[in-house]
Amino acid sequence: MAFTKEIIDAETMGRSLKRISHEILERNKGTKDLVIIGIKSKGVYIANRIAKNIKTIEDVEVSVGELDITNYRDDIEKDESLNSTSKIEFSVEGKKVVLIDDVLYTGRTVRAALDAIMDYGRANEIQLATLIDRGHRELPIRPDYVGKNIPTSKQEQVIVKLLEKDGTDGVLISKK
Numbered sequence: 001m002a003f004t005k006e007i008i009d010a011e012t013m014g015r016s017l018k019r020i021s022h023e024i025l026e027r028n029k030g031t032k033d034l035v036i037i038g039i040k041s042k043g044v045y046i047a048n049r050i051a052k053n054i055k056t057i058e059d060v061e062v063s064v065g066e067l068d069i070t071n072y073r074d075d076i077e078k079d080e081s082l083n084s085t086s087k088i089e090f091s092v093e094g095k096k097v098v099l100i101d102d103v104l105y106t107g108r109t110v111r112a113a114l115d116a117i118m119d120y121g122r123a124n125e126i127q128l129a130t131l132i133d134r135g136h137r138e139l140p141i142r143p144d145y146v147g148k149n150i151p152t153s154k155q156e157q158v159i160v161k162l163l164e165k166d167g168t169d170g171v172l173i174s175k176k
């Protein structure tokens with residue numbers, strides 16, 4: 001039987017995302033040339049929340065893009081007939097891109113996302129933010145901003161719940 005427990009509540013998640021927003025501003029010395037790209041699907045909601053926090057802190061609207069990595073995954077064959085649902089309505093050329101996802105695990109999703117972004121142009125810099133880093137990387141990828149490091153076993157599953165999609169905020173860990 002699966003055993004599930006909450007490891008991050010809504011309040012803590014909100015605080016973590018505020019801290020990450022401040023860290024992004026601190027590291028980039030503000031919002032000049034800054035753009036945010038969320039990996040679909042949950043990374044997009046988190047990206048929008050961080051952009052909202054930045055608006056509150058700096059009163060600047062940072063552009064947010066949505067990245068669909070389906071066609072760049074290494075476990076399925078590339079299918080050009082699959083329409084990408086990415087929505088990036090700005091140039092990444094010369095920009096500082098903050099790539100955002102909910103969970104960082106093997107790193108394969110981020111590897112695919114880096115490939116996908118490259119197709120949009122040559123960013124000056126790509127940084128990575130994740131709400132949860134659960135370890136077990138299979139590629140040399142590390143986040144620049146982390147909500148919380150959660151040591152896990154490979155048998156466990158990390159489930160991020162977001163208000164926009166699930167009606168509630170929180171992070172659960174489930175053990176088979």
Ligand SMILES: O=P(O)(O)OC[C@H]1O[C@H](OP(=O)(O)OP(=O)(O)O)[C@H](O)[C@@H]1O
Pocket residue numbers: 039040041042043101102103104105106107108109110
């Ligand atoms: O580092 P990785 O091993 O690639 O794992 C992390 C990815 O796994 C999850 O997505 P999932 O593929 O479960 O799809 P989802 O975004 O629809 O939840 C999560 O949202 C990350 O994108």
Ligand SMILES: O=c1cc[nH]c(=O)[nH]1
Pocket residue numbers: 103105134156157158159160
């Ligand atoms: O536990 C995991 C691993 C990858 N992606 C998730 O969302 N959870």
